[in-house]
Amino acid sequence: MRPRALVTGGSAGIGLEIARLLGADSHDLILTGLSPRVHAAAEELRGLGGDVVAVQSDLSQPEGVQQVIEAVRAAGRLDVMVLNAGIAIGGAFLDIALERHLNLIDLNIGSTVRLCHALVPDLIETRGRILMVSSISAFGPTPYESVYGPSKAFMSSFGHGLREELRGTGVSVTLLHPGATATEFHHRAGMDATRFGDNSWKNDPMLVARQGVEAMRSGLSSVIGGDEATQKIGEERRYQPEEEKARHHAEQARPSHTK
Ligand SMILES: NC(=O)c1ccc[n+]([C@@H]2O[C@H](COP(=O)([O-])OP(=O)(O)OC[C@H]3O[C@@H](n4cnc5c(N)ncnc54)[C@H](OP(=O)(O)O)[C@@H]3O)[C@@H](O)[C@H]2O)c1
Secondary structure (H helix, E strand, O other), X not given: OOOXXXXXXXXXXXXXXXXXXXXXXXXXXXXXXXXXXXXXXXXXXXXXXXXXXXXXXXXOOHHHHHHHHHHHHHHOOOOEEEEXXXXXXXXXXXXXXXXXXXXXXXXXXHHHHHHXXXXXXXXXXXXXXXXXXXXXHHHOOOOOEOOHHHHHHHHHHHHHXXXXXXXXXXXXXXXXXEOOEOOOHHHHOOOOOOHHHOHXXXXXXXXXXXXXXXXXXXXXXXXXXXXXXXXXXXXXXXXXXXHHHHHHHHHHHOOHHHO
């Protein structure tokens, strides 16, 4: 029987590359996305020969999460769960409406907890694997993306804790911590007027996806996603003082019109 993988945010960016890798590795797929383009992505992936289900839903809403859970139930089994859908919001904390901060928390944190609570039992049955797409932003404060870094710190801490609880069940949890990656992510976060507005210096999403999938397959607890320079930054962040990390991130993420 072919294994089945759920990839949230599988319609674009890092998630689409992860889905391409899993599809090429004989997985059937459940692909989720916010916009209708998840259907086009699913159509492309059907070309790899497997069964591909597309779910268009808003994972910041409990009903949107429920749609994904129902798609998994309808498919009948789950072997791999990739929790990748996520957003950042660029700009000064007070300039952003509270509702937008809370929506980020509902998506980045809420959907992670909801999907794990509903679907980990399915993964225990298949002795499956979980890949959580966090960020190197999880390793420190992220001024001018003030709620984003903490949401990823939650994911990393939650994932490591869940991994320990699942020891002995055959289920592994792997955290992928990408550095800046060339997707639509920062544009969608409204960060064009920052250093992150330029995609030319960022990591290739396929490289990041491959590192995540390989780490998951090997059952590693975590991996940094990106080139050599990114690996070095990721390691350094673990030991730098919080104040220093905050100042460095502010330099990169502060919109140029406020400098
Ligand atoms: N790019 C980076 O520099 C970077 C660095 C570190 C970590 N990450 C993390 O990597 C993950 C993927 O990011 P990416 O760079 O691939 O971003 P991306 O290209 O913007 O793709 C985001 C994906 O999430 C989906 N999505 C967005 N909002 C959603 C919602 N409310 N409900 C359901 N799905 C939603 C999008 O669907 P639609 O396309 O249909 O809207 C898309 O499939 C995120 O968790 C991000 O935090 C990214």
